[in-house]
Amino acid sequence: MRSGAARRTTAETDISVDLLLDDPSTPVVETGIAMFDHLLLAFAFHARIGCHIQARTIDGIRHHLVEDTAIAFGQALDGALGDRRGIVRYGESTIPMDDALVRAVVDIGGRPWSRIALDLTHERVEDLETVFVAHVFASFAQHALLALHVDRLAGDDPHHLVEAAFKAAARACAQAWAIAPAASTLIASTKGRF
Numbered sequence: 001m002r003s004g005a006a007r008r009t010t011a012e013t014d015i016s017v018d019l020l021l022d023d024p025s026t027p028v029v030e031t032g033i034a035m036f037d038h039l040l041l042a043f044a045f046h047a048r049i050g051c052h053i054q055a056r057t058i059d060g061i062r063h064h065l066v067e068d069t070a071i072a073f074g075q076a077l078d079g080a081l082g083d084r085r086g087i088v089r090y091g092e093s094t095i096p097m098d099d100a101l102v103r104a105v106v107d108i109g110g111r112p113w114s115r116i117a118l119d120l121t122h123e124r125v126e127d128l129e130t131v132f133v134a135h136v137f138a139s140f141a142q143h144a145l146l147a148l149h150v151d152r153l154a155g156d157d158p159h160h161l162v163e164a165a166f167k168a169a170a171r172a173c174a175q176a177w178a179i180a181p182a183a184s185t186l187i188a189s190t191k192g193r194f
């Protein structure tokens, strides 16, 4: 059972994240931002992971809360992946949600990068500022040590675009961290390590 945890307590926020990669128990997410909870729950559900996330603001600044939650989530995932032995490494998923069509492609082989091409023009999606969306993915990718490319292929509704992006990222990640049965002791790199 691959598990990871992160605690992050600063003058700005108080965050705890626990992940179980191979146990899709009912996820619990409480950040105080309803749309952020909705997106993290969608990620956990579609990645089929157990997750418990509690995030509390201390300074009242929403940017810090969202950013630190994404950092802790990435750190917990990095811990759960360990030396990443036996993983498939790459994953890709394209998810429709009514008008929206979003593709996510991931390499979880230790090379942090993110390119989030959602071109969101609305200022907010429900109670979440849309400018936070790319920042969440960037912070997550940087701390989980993965490369994530997200492309909007079609659609206009910002809720659908953002939700499809999280679902696509989740399914791409789940493909990538799956253990390749014939290679469970191998590192999926010609370097022999990540």
Ligand SMILES: [Mn+2]
Pocket: 038, 159, 163
């Ligand atoms: Mn929704």
